[in-house]
Amino acid sequence: MIPPREVPGAADTILRQLEHYGLHWDGDILWQSQRHDAYREAFAWLYDRGLSYYCTCTRARIQSIGGIYDGHCRALQNGPEQAAVRIKQRHPVTRFHDRLRGDIQADERLAREDFIIHRRDGLFAYNLAVVVDDHFQGISEIVRGADLIEPTVRQISLYQQFGWTPPDYIHLPLALNELGAKLSKQNHAPALPHGDPRPVLMEALRFLGQHSDLPWQEMRVDEILTSAVASWTLSTVPNSAIVNPAFSNTSC
Numbered sequence: 001m002i003p004p005r006e007v008p009g010a011a012d013t014i015l016r017q018l019e020h021y022g023l024h025w026d027g028d029i030l031w032q033s034q035r036h037d038a039y040r041e042a043f044a045w046l047y048d049r050g051l052s053y054y055c056t057c058t059r060a061r062i063q064s065i066g067g068i069y070d071g072h073c074r075a076l077q078n079g080p081e082q083a084a085v086r087i088k089q090r091h092p093v094t095r096f097h098d099r100l101r102g103d104i105q106a107d108e109r110l111a112r113e114d115f116i117i118h119r120r121d122g123l124f125a126y127n128l129a130v131v132v133d134d135h136f137q138g139i140s141e142i143v144r145g146a147d148l149i150e151p152t153v154r155q156i157s158l159y160q161q162f163g164w165t166p167p168d169y170i171h172l173p174l175a176l177n178e179l180g181a182k183l184s185k186q187n188h189a190p191a192l193p194h195g196d197p198r199p200v201l202m203e204a205l206r207f208l209g210q211h212s213d214l215p216w217q218e219m220r221v222d223e224i225l226t227s228a229v230a231s232w233t234l235s236t237v238p239n240s241a242i243v244n245p246a247f248s249n250t251s252c
């Protein structure tokens with residue numbers, strides 16, 4: 001859910017960290033904050049075709065029925081006042097193929113839920129925004145963390161509603177701390193170190209099951225990455241749910 005996630009300066013920090021580790025991007029950066037017209041257009045397209053509806057149910061009501069929305073407002077003809085907008089999920093996607101993990105069976109209840117595409121507070125929901133943006137940018141392959149497996153079937157169902165071809169997906173294992181929590185700001189994980197990026201890159205390659213015998217002390221960052229790309233092997237990336245790495249004692 002877009003704007004509240006954008007902490008001032010945070011995006012810039014991420015970009016500087018990527019650059020520090022020799023990671024660059026193609027073309028201009030697409031900022032979600034400048035894409036509201038596109039989200040509005042996609043949203044209107046769905047609504048005009050009767051593929052979405054206004055919902056005034058409270059969080060408390062949905063909690064009281066077990067946390068999965070039951071389609072209560074589908075036939076109620078609610079107006080936009082104080083309402084979220086939900087997709088009318090008539091063609092749920094219940095499984096998808098992950099190029100690393102094989103066939104993934106989704107939680108049926110989540111796959112069939114009329115999920116929110118526009119929140120009551122006026123923000124477009126994450127699933128709508130990423131699908132509209134990825135389609136706009138012509139993304140054909142999405143590689144991301146395994147924590148994002150769950151919403152994938154919802155995103156594929158949106159591609160299908162819009163008549164767009166869904167991309168291929170690869171969900172990589174997450175780096176966890178000793179407690180099994182992912183290394184994120186919310187879990188107070190330390191930031192990526194500012195020092196020599198090379199040992200961290202090597203650690204990341206080992207974590208992803210890539211060959212780790214490069215003479216990295218004699219290589220530049222771009223040489224390490226070029227070599228890693230050239231010898232990249234998807235079949236050796238761990239595909240068990242999530243792997244606990246030696247990241248917690250990385251020091252540089």
Ligand SMILES: [Zn+2]
Binds near residue numbers: 054074
């Ligand atoms: Zn409702």
